[in-house]
Amino acid sequence: MERIPVFSVHSISPSTNNEPPIIHGRALNIVQTGCKLFYSEAVSDSNYCFVDIIKNETNNFSSLSVMDSGTITIRAEQQIAPIGQYLFGESVNKYIPTITLEETTRMAMEAAQKDLSRYAKDPHTPYLQNSVLEAECCWFFFYNPEIEIPEQDWVRRMLGAYAVSKKGEMSHTYNFSDDPIKLQDYLQTMSAYFKRRGK
Structure with missing residues (x-):
């Protein structure tokens, strides 16, 4: 335990x-x-x-x-x-990952392409930032800030990141990159969420 x-x-x-x-x-x-x-x-x-x-x-x-x-x-x-x-x-119970970072990255890239392709002015612009944050039970992936999301899509503007568990469960999540302490706390919050659910 x-x-x-x-x-x-x-x-x-x-x-x-x-x-x-x-x-x-x-x-x-x-x-x-x-x-x-x-x-x-x-x-x-x-x-x-x-x-x-x-x-x-x-x-x-x-x-x-x-x-x-x-x-x-x-x-x-x-x-x-x-x-x-x-x-x-x-x-x-002990959390045992079942998916690799490579697999998770592919999942996040596919989700970002689906969510952001209509807003990308250049089809060669990557949908995600290169930086990835890791906690015990999940990774965080962030939208590429070069892709401008219109104000009417306020939900996507408000979120701006994906939390993907090390068992392959994905969730849209908040991007607190402008506050490193809050971002680290939120990373731990999401990791604990996945760990508590065993997913």
Whole structure:
């Protein structure tokens, strides 16, 4: 069994007077007060904390939705373990890829050609950027920004990327390339989504 990352740790405010640290970051899945989060991917059930307080700059909340930024204050029944890049949630079965990057690239190129060919002024213009991002369970492919999508096709303009799982499931997805931290968080969110579904 493995664990799924549910909170991306961007920074940690040091604890004072034995108070627990305040963790600044972004939810990769729904995070609620009182929920149990684990410090690592280890299957040990003893290495965890509870979410005590969730807030943004001014308000407290009972939960953070997927991709919401905020801070969480945690409490632990024992000494707080070192906090890494992520806090983890539920256990899932090991994810075993069944498709190669080459096969996935071909799928993304075919989808992009179908979606964008009517907007390409030059038939030799590639439909996808050369850059590909990889996470544990998926790859991200991005539209070529040289292809101008008209305003009336607002859905395609809003998305701009494909997430393709390492088992061959494809989904249109958002392109957060202008915000590298948000892009990396979203890549992990989609990877966890595929891992949780086993697809």
